[in-house]
Amino acid sequence: MVRRLQTVDARGDPPPRRAIELAVEALAGGDIVAMPTDTVYGLAADPFRTGASDRLFRLKGRPRHLELPVLVAGEEQALSLCTAVPAAARRLMERFWPGPLTIVLPRRPDLAAELGEDDATIGIRCPAHPVPLALCALAGPVATTSANRHGQAPLTTAQAVAEHFGAEVALVLDAGSCSGAPSTVVDCTGEEPKQLRAGPLPWEEVAAAASAR
Secondary structure, eight states: OOOOOEEEEOOSSSOOHHHHHHHHHHHHTTOOEEEOOSSBOEEEEOTTSTTHHHHHHHHHTOOTTSOOOEEOSSHHHHHTTBSSOOHHHHHHHHHHOSSSEEEEEEBOTTOOOOOSSOSSEEEEEOOSSHHHHHHHHHHOOEEEEESSOTTSOOOOSHHHHHHHHGGGSSEEEEOSOOBOOOOEEEEOSSSSOEEEEOOSSOHHHHHHHHHOO
16 A cells, blocks of 8 residues: 555644644554644654654654654653753743753653663753644653754745655644744753753843742
């Protein structure tokens, strides 16, 4: 049987229930789903499904030493993935989530998620977009990466994602254009937060929120 890519309208807040259910089904089958976020379109896989993350690494052409970040529906899901969460990280979650901030934290030692070569840390983000929030609420945390081949510019529309990846992606959730900047990334595994990647949130604002009492 010839596999075909399916594109589904996911506009709305909340997005159509059927669109989210189709994405959950695809992820549960180990397939890759493309979806909008508050920054750019992303490719998503279920990191707890054997082989799914490997498929995502191959599709993206992403080196395995560049670990896949994880999207969550909120702070509760985030805390289920990590351990020894410092107070600064909790303040950042409260201040900037949902939003364009990825927080790197100590990974739970027993976490059965395939995200790359680093088993010590995990990058987590709660996006300010109804589609990934609804998907994570129903499916649980998902591993993601921007929708493009490694080293190329992110794709900003569902049509561009569909044309570029074709049937290598099982489903594209279409919610219009996504052309924001990739998230700010902050390492909270040490004594003081450190910026790993500049993004939409100014570092001065992030540092001030992390140190607030």
